[in-house]
Amino acid sequence: MKATPHNVATGFGTLGRGICIITGASKGFGWALAHEVYHLLEPGSVLLLVARSGTLLQELKEELQSFTDKQRLVVHCIAANLSTTEGVNETVRSSFTYPLCLSLSLLPGSLGPISGFQSFTDLERVNSYLSLNISSPLTLTAGILQTFPRRPGLRWSVVNVSSIYALQALPSWALYCTAKAARKMMFSVLAEEEPNVKVLSYSPGPLDTDMQEEIRRLTGISHCLFPCKESAAKLMKLLLDNDFSSGAHLDFFEV
Numbered sequence: 001m002k003a004t005p006h007n008v009a010t011g012f013g014t015l016g017r018g019i020c021i022i023t024g025a026s027k028g029f030g031w032a033l034a035h036e037v038y039h040l041l042e043p044g045s046v047l048l049l050v051a052r053s054g055t056l057l058q059e060l061k062e063e064l065q066s067f068t069d070k071q072r073l074v075v076h077c078i079a080a081n082l083s084t085t086e087g088v089n090e091t092v093r094s095s096f097t098y099p100l101c102l103s104l105s106l107l108p109g110s111l112g113p114i115s116g117f118q119s120f121t122d123l124e125r126v127n128s129y130l131s132l133n134i135s136s137p138l139t140l141t142a143g144i145l146q147t148f149p150r151r152p153g154l155r156w157s158v159v160n161v162s163s164i165y166a167l168q169a170l171p172s173w174a175l176y177c178t179a180k181a182a183r184k185m186m187f188s189v190l191a192e193e194e195p196n197v198k199v200l201s202y203s204p205g206p207l208d209t210d211m212q213e214e215i216r217r218l219t220g221i222s223h224c225l226f227p228c229k230e231s232a233a234k235l236m237k238l239l240l241d242n243d244f245s246s247g248a249h250l251d252f253f254e255v
Protein backbone atom coordinates (compact mmCIF):
# COMPACT_ATOMS: atom_id res chain seq x y z
CA MET A 1 0.00 0.00 0.00
CA LYS A 2 1.47 3.39 -0.84
CA ALA A 3 1.03 6.73 0.86
CA THR A 4 0.11 9.80 -1.17
CA PRO A 5 1.82 13.07 -0.36
CA HIS A 6 -1.06 15.47 -0.81
CA ASN A 7 -3.26 16.70 2.02
CA VAL A 8 -7.04 16.82 1.94
CA ALA A 9 -7.03 19.80 4.28
CA THR A 10 -6.05 23.01 2.53
CA GLY A 11 -7.07 25.48 5.22
CA PHE A 12 -6.45 25.25 8.96
CA GLY A 13 -8.84 22.57 10.23
CA THR A 14 -10.97 22.58 7.09
CA LEU A 15 -11.49 20.29 4.13
CA GLY A 16 -10.78 23.23 1.86
CA ARG A 17 -12.95 24.65 -0.93
CA GLY A 18 -14.38 22.04 -3.24
CA ILE A 19 -17.15 19.68 -4.05
CA CYS A 20 -18.26 16.88 -1.76
CA ILE A 21 -20.65 14.18 -2.86
CA ILE A 22 -22.37 12.15 -0.15
CA THR A 23 -24.43 9.19 -1.25
CA GLY A 24 -26.93 7.77 1.24
CA ALA A 25 -27.24 11.22 2.82
CA SER A 26 -30.96 11.10 3.66
CA LYS A 27 -30.49 9.28 6.96
CA GLY A 28 -28.12 7.30 9.18
CA PHE A 29 -24.38 7.65 8.78
CA GLY A 30 -24.61 9.62 5.51
CA TRP A 31 -26.87 12.19 7.20
CA ALA A 32 -24.37 12.59 10.06
CA LEU A 33 -21.51 12.93 7.56
CA ALA A 34 -23.38 15.70 5.76
CA HIS A 35 -23.55 17.66 9.03
CA GLU A 36 -19.84 17.20 9.73
CA VAL A 37 -18.73 18.01 6.19
CA TYR A 38 -21.00 21.06 5.91
CA HIS A 39 -19.12 22.79 8.72
CA LEU A 40 -15.68 21.77 7.45
CA LEU A 41 -16.00 22.93 3.85
CA GLU A 42 -14.86 26.46 3.08
CA PRO A 43 -17.23 29.10 1.66
CA GLY A 44 -17.98 28.65 -2.04
CA SER A 45 -17.92 24.86 -1.75
CA VAL A 46 -20.61 22.56 -3.08
CA LEU A 47 -22.25 19.73 -1.18
CA LEU A 48 -24.13 17.18 -3.29
CA LEU A 49 -26.54 15.03 -1.28
CA VAL A 50 -27.72 11.81 -2.93
CA ALA A 51 -30.43 9.31 -1.89
CA ARG A 52 -33.80 8.16 -3.19
CA SER A 53 -35.86 10.25 -0.79
CA GLY A 54 -35.97 13.79 -2.18
CA THR A 55 -38.12 14.97 0.75
CA LEU A 56 -35.61 13.85 3.38
CA LEU A 57 -32.74 15.39 1.40
CA GLN A 58 -34.61 18.69 1.13
CA GLU A 59 -35.23 18.67 4.89
CA LEU A 60 -31.55 18.01 5.48
CA LYS A 61 -30.57 20.84 3.13
CA GLU A 62 -32.85 23.30 4.94
CA GLU A 63 -31.52 22.19 8.31
CA LEU A 64 -27.91 22.61 7.19
CA GLN A 65 -28.57 26.02 5.70
CA SER A 66 -30.32 27.18 8.87
CA PHE A 67 -26.98 26.95 10.72
CA THR A 68 -25.19 29.57 8.65
CA ASP A 69 -25.55 32.14 5.92
CA LYS A 70 -27.44 30.39 3.07
CA GLN A 71 -24.94 31.63 0.49
CA ARG A 72 -21.92 30.11 2.28
CA LEU A 73 -22.22 26.75 0.52
CA VAL A 74 -24.21 25.46 -2.42
CA VAL A 75 -26.19 22.44 -1.26
CA HIS A 76 -27.70 20.44 -4.09
CA CYS A 77 -30.06 17.48 -3.55
CA ILE A 78 -30.13 14.63 -6.06
CA ALA A 79 -33.07 12.30 -5.54
CA ALA A 80 -31.70 9.29 -7.41
CA ASN A 81 -31.82 5.53 -7.17
CA LEU A 82 -28.19 4.44 -7.35
CA SER A 83 -29.13 0.91 -8.29
CA THR A 84 -30.11 2.25 -11.73
CA THR A 85 -27.98 3.54 -14.61
CA GLU A 86 -30.08 6.74 -14.72
CA GLY A 87 -29.45 7.36 -10.99
CA VAL A 88 -25.68 6.94 -11.37
CA ASN A 89 -25.60 9.05 -14.57
CA GLU A 90 -27.65 11.84 -13.01
CA THR A 91 -25.28 11.99 -10.04
CA VAL A 92 -22.23 12.12 -12.32
CA ARG A 93 -23.90 14.80 -14.50
CA SER A 94 -24.70 16.95 -11.45
CA SER A 95 -21.09 16.83 -10.23
CA PHE A 96 -19.98 18.07 -13.67
CA THR A 97 -21.79 21.38 -13.07
CA TYR A 98 -19.30 22.33 -10.38
CA PRO A 99 -15.68 22.19 -11.63
CA LEU A 100 -13.92 22.93 -8.34
CA CYS A 101 -10.52 21.95 -7.01
CA LEU A 102 -11.02 19.61 -4.10
CA SER A 103 -13.38 16.73 -4.31
CA LEU A 104 -14.46 14.30 -1.69
CA SER A 105 -16.97 11.56 -2.19
CA LEU A 106 -18.38 9.31 0.47
CA LEU A 107 -20.05 6.09 -0.49
CA PRO A 108 -22.38 4.31 1.91
CA GLY A 109 -24.17 1.05 1.02
CA SER A 110 -27.14 -1.03 2.13
CA LEU A 111 -27.87 -4.06 4.35
CA GLY A 112 -29.71 -6.52 2.07
CA PRO A 113 -31.01 -9.97 2.96
CA ILE A 114 -29.62 -11.83 5.98
CA SER A 115 -30.14 -15.56 5.46
CA GLY A 116 -28.35 -18.88 5.07
CA PHE A 117 -26.00 -19.47 2.12
CA GLN A 118 -28.32 -22.03 0.52
CA SER A 119 -31.16 -19.51 0.32
CA PHE A 120 -29.39 -17.44 -2.36
CA THR A 121 -30.72 -19.31 -5.39
CA ASP A 122 -32.35 -16.31 -7.07
CA LEU A 123 -29.77 -14.83 -9.43
CA GLU A 124 -31.72 -11.64 -10.02
CA ARG A 125 -32.07 -10.95 -6.28
CA VAL A 126 -28.35 -11.56 -5.73
CA ASN A 127 -27.37 -9.45 -8.74
CA SER A 128 -29.60 -6.61 -7.63
CA TYR A 129 -27.87 -6.40 -4.24
CA LEU A 130 -24.36 -6.73 -5.65
CA SER A 131 -25.18 -4.17 -8.31
CA LEU A 132 -26.19 -1.50 -5.77
CA ASN A 133 -23.30 -2.23 -3.42
CA ILE A 134 -20.43 -2.99 -5.82
CA SER A 135 -21.19 -2.02 -9.42
CA SER A 136 -22.88 1.26 -8.54
CA PRO A 137 -20.03 2.69 -6.40
CA LEU A 138 -17.56 1.53 -9.08
CA THR A 139 -19.36 3.20 -11.99
CA LEU A 140 -20.22 6.27 -9.94
CA THR A 141 -16.62 6.79 -8.80
CA ALA A 142 -15.26 6.07 -12.28
CA GLY A 143 -17.76 8.49 -13.84
CA ILE A 144 -16.89 11.25 -11.39
CA LEU A 145 -13.14 10.76 -11.83
CA GLN A 146 -13.62 10.98 -15.59
CA THR A 147 -15.64 14.16 -15.16
CA PHE A 148 -12.71 15.85 -13.45
CA PRO A 149 -9.64 14.93 -15.50
CA ARG A 150 -6.24 15.27 -13.87
CA ARG A 151 -4.92 18.81 -13.59
CA PRO A 152 -2.57 20.61 -11.20
CA GLY A 153 -4.23 21.50 -7.93
CA LEU A 154 -7.04 18.96 -8.27
CA ARG A 155 -7.07 16.55 -5.37
CA TRP A 156 -9.54 13.74 -4.98
CA SER A 157 -10.49 11.84 -1.86
CA VAL A 158 -12.81 8.87 -1.88
CA VAL A 159 -14.18 7.34 1.29
CA ASN A 160 -15.65 3.89 1.02
CA VAL A 161 -17.96 3.31 3.99
CA SER A 162 -16.88 -0.21 4.87
CA SER A 163 -17.45 -2.64 7.73
CA ILE A 164 -15.59 -5.09 9.93
CA TYR A 165 -17.35 -7.66 7.72
CA ALA A 166 -15.15 -6.69 4.79
CA LEU A 167 -12.51 -8.66 6.74
CA GLN A 168 -14.51 -11.14 8.83
CA ALA A 169 -16.92 -13.85 7.64
CA LEU A 170 -20.26 -13.86 9.44
CA PRO A 171 -22.74 -16.73 8.99
CA SER A 172 -25.92 -15.70 7.12
CA TRP A 173 -24.31 -12.48 5.89
CA ALA A 174 -22.92 -13.83 2.59
CA LEU A 175 -24.08 -10.88 0.50
CA TYR A 176 -23.11 -8.13 2.92
CA CYS A 177 -19.65 -9.64 3.62
CA THR A 178 -19.06 -10.27 -0.09
CA ALA A 179 -19.99 -6.75 -1.10
CA LYS A 180 -17.90 -5.13 1.62
CA ALA A 181 -14.86 -7.32 0.82
CA ALA A 182 -15.21 -6.58 -2.90
CA ARG A 183 -15.52 -2.85 -2.26
CA LYS A 184 -12.44 -2.88 -0.06
CA MET A 185 -10.44 -4.50 -2.89
CA MET A 186 -11.98 -2.25 -5.54
CA PHE A 187 -10.90 0.89 -3.70
CA SER A 188 -7.48 -0.61 -2.91
CA VAL A 189 -6.99 -1.03 -6.66
CA LEU A 190 -8.02 2.59 -7.20
CA ALA A 191 -5.44 3.67 -4.59
CA GLU A 192 -2.69 1.69 -6.36
CA GLU A 193 -3.69 2.99 -9.77
CA GLU A 194 -4.27 6.68 -9.04
CA PRO A 195 -1.68 8.42 -6.85
CA ASN A 196 -3.73 11.63 -7.18
CA VAL A 197 -6.69 10.06 -5.47
CA LYS A 198 -6.56 9.56 -1.72
CA VAL A 199 -8.65 6.54 -0.85
CA LEU A 200 -9.91 5.46 2.56
CA SER A 201 -12.09 2.52 3.50
CA TYR A 202 -13.61 3.40 6.85
CA SER A 203 -15.47 0.91 9.02
CA PRO A 204 -17.74 3.16 11.11
CA GLY A 205 -18.50 0.74 13.98
CA PRO A 206 -21.97 -0.33 15.13
CA LEU A 207 -24.20 2.71 14.67
CA ASP A 208 -27.61 3.68 15.90
CA THR A 209 -29.38 3.76 12.51
CA ASP A 210 -32.34 2.21 10.67
CA MET A 211 -29.94 -0.46 9.43
CA GLN A 212 -29.35 -1.70 12.99
CA GLU A 213 -33.11 -1.53 13.61
CA GLU A 214 -33.53 -3.82 10.61
CA ILE A 215 -30.78 -6.18 11.92
CA ARG A 216 -32.60 -6.37 15.27
CA ARG A 217 -35.88 -7.12 13.51
CA LEU A 218 -34.36 -9.84 11.30
CA THR A 219 -32.05 -11.54 13.80
CA GLY A 220 -33.28 -10.53 17.26
CA ILE A 221 -29.71 -9.48 18.06
CA SER A 222 -29.03 -6.02 19.45
CA HIS A 223 -25.56 -4.54 19.59
CA CYS A 224 -24.12 -1.81 21.74
CA LEU A 225 -24.51 1.12 19.36
CA PHE A 226 -22.68 4.40 18.95
CA PRO A 227 -24.13 7.70 17.75
CA CYS A 228 -23.44 8.36 14.06
CA LYS A 229 -22.10 11.79 14.99
CA GLU A 230 -19.25 10.24 17.03
CA SER A 231 -18.12 8.00 14.18
CA ALA A 232 -18.56 10.73 11.55
CA ALA A 233 -16.40 13.07 13.68
CA LYS A 234 -13.66 10.39 13.87
CA LEU A 235 -13.75 10.05 10.09
CA MET A 236 -13.43 13.82 9.65
CA LYS A 237 -10.42 13.84 11.97
CA LEU A 238 -8.81 11.11 9.87
CA LEU A 239 -9.37 13.16 6.71
CA LEU A 240 -8.09 16.35 8.26
CA ASP A 241 -4.98 14.73 9.78
CA ASN A 242 -4.44 12.88 6.50
CA ASP A 243 -1.71 10.61 7.81
CA PHE A 244 -3.13 7.31 6.54
CA SER A 245 -1.85 5.45 3.48
CA SER A 246 -4.09 5.67 0.44
CA GLY A 247 -6.13 2.46 0.24
CA ALA A 248 -6.01 1.87 4.00
CA HIS A 249 -8.89 0.13 5.77
CA LEU A 250 -9.40 1.78 9.17
CA ASP A 251 -11.88 0.91 11.87
CA PHE A 252 -13.76 3.18 14.30
CA PHE A 253 -12.32 1.17 17.22
CA GLU A 254 -8.72 1.52 16.04
CA VAL A 255 -8.60 5.27 15.48
Ligand SMILES: NC(=O)c1ccc[n+]([C@@H]2O[C@H](COP(=O)([O-])OP(=O)(O)OC[C@H]3O[C@@H](n4cnc5c(N)ncnc54)[C@H](OP(=O)(O)O)[C@@H]3O)[C@@H](O)[C@H]2O)c1
Pocket: 023, 024, 025, 026, 027, 028, 029, 030, 050, 051, 052, 053, 054, 056, 080, 081, 082, 083, 107, 108, 109, 110, 111, 132, 161, 162, 163, 164, 203, 204, 205, 206, 207, 208, 209, 210, 211, 212
Ligand atom coordinates in the same frame (compact mmCIF):
# COMPACT_ATOMS: atom_id res chain seq x y z
N1 LIG B 1 -25.34 0.97 10.93
C1 LIG B 1 -24.27 0.28 11.26
O1 LIG B 1 -24.16 -0.24 12.39
C2 LIG B 1 -23.14 0.10 10.28
C3 LIG B 1 -22.00 -0.61 10.70
C4 LIG B 1 -20.95 -0.77 9.80
C5 LIG B 1 -21.05 -0.26 8.52
N2 LIG B 1 -22.18 0.42 8.15
C6 LIG B 1 -22.24 0.94 6.80
O2 LIG B 1 -22.56 2.32 6.81
C7 LIG B 1 -23.32 2.63 5.65
C8 LIG B 1 -24.57 3.40 6.03
O3 LIG B 1 -25.30 2.61 6.91
P1 LIG B 1 -26.54 3.22 7.72
O4 LIG B 1 -26.67 2.38 8.94
O5 LIG B 1 -26.40 4.69 7.83
O6 LIG B 1 -27.73 2.86 6.72
P2 LIG B 1 -29.17 3.49 6.61
O7 LIG B 1 -29.55 4.26 7.82
O8 LIG B 1 -30.05 2.37 6.15
O9 LIG B 1 -28.99 4.54 5.40
C9 LIG B 1 -28.73 4.09 4.10
C10 LIG B 1 -28.71 5.29 3.16
O10 LIG B 1 -28.51 4.80 1.83
C11 LIG B 1 -29.54 5.33 0.99
N3 LIG B 1 -29.87 4.35 -0.04
C12 LIG B 1 -30.25 3.06 0.15
N4 LIG B 1 -30.51 2.50 -1.05
C13 LIG B 1 -30.28 3.45 -1.99
C14 LIG B 1 -30.40 3.48 -3.41
N5 LIG B 1 -30.80 2.41 -4.10
N6 LIG B 1 -30.07 4.63 -4.05
C15 LIG B 1 -29.67 5.71 -3.37
N7 LIG B 1 -29.55 5.74 -2.03
C16 LIG B 1 -29.86 4.63 -1.35
C17 LIG B 1 -30.73 5.58 1.94
O11 LIG B 1 -31.59 6.61 1.46
P3 LIG B 1 -32.98 6.39 0.70
O12 LIG B 1 -33.69 5.29 1.39
O13 LIG B 1 -33.65 7.73 0.80
O14 LIG B 1 -32.58 6.05 -0.71
C18 LIG B 1 -30.00 6.09 3.18
O15 LIG B 1 -29.72 7.47 3.04
C19 LIG B 1 -23.56 1.30 4.94
O16 LIG B 1 -22.59 1.14 3.94
C20 LIG B 1 -23.33 0.27 6.00
O17 LIG B 1 -22.92 -0.96 5.46
C21 LIG B 1 -23.22 0.61 9.00
